[in-house]
Amino acid sequence: MKNPSxxxxxxxxxxxxxxxxxxxxxxxxxxxxxxxxxRYIWLAALRGSEDWTKDEFGGNxxxxxxxxxxxxxxxxxxxxVFDIADQVMQTLQPTPNAKLSLGDGITxxxxxxxxxxxxxxxxxxxxxxRVLLEWRVMLSAGDNVIT
Numbered sequence: 001m002k003n004p005s006x007x008x009x010x011x012x013x014x015x016x017x018x019x020x021x022x023x024x025x026x027x028x029x030x031x032x033x034x035x036x037x038x039r040y041i042w043l044a045a046l047r048g049s050e051d052w053t054k055d056e057f058g059g060n061x062x063x064x065x066x067x068x069x070x071x072x073x074x075x076x077x078x079x080x081v082f083d084i085a086d087q088v089m090q091t092l093q094p095t096p097n098a099k100l101s102l103g104d105g106i107t108x109x110x111x112x113x114x115x116x117x118x119x120x121x122x123x124x125x126x127x128x129x130r131v132l133l134e135w136r137v138m139l140s141a142g143d144n145v146i147t
Contacts (some may be wrong), residue, residue, distance in 0.1 A: 042066040085131035
């Protein structure tokens, strides 16, 4: 069984990319913190723990999804960043028995929102509003996944 981190990142990126819009403008999704972009979704920290043997694999991976809106002084309004976060949650919100498509022998994978934090930071030329959503990806695989 190989480390599923890249597959998780790729799958969540594909699920969100092009799906979130504010005022008919698509909010871009990045796997790095971009410069010169004021409104975006950043798939940040990805960490996990495994519990596996030669015959079975399982574990929990956590991914931080940052919804960011930078505005100029005098234009402070957190509503936009909350709207972005709401769309992210609706897009990733699992339906009963929903599965991520990760492949590589992983037979069960569930997604769960485990936390949310609202942050505001003053910058040199304005304000950065951020909603950080922490999602847990629970993975398990059956017999003989390691060859």
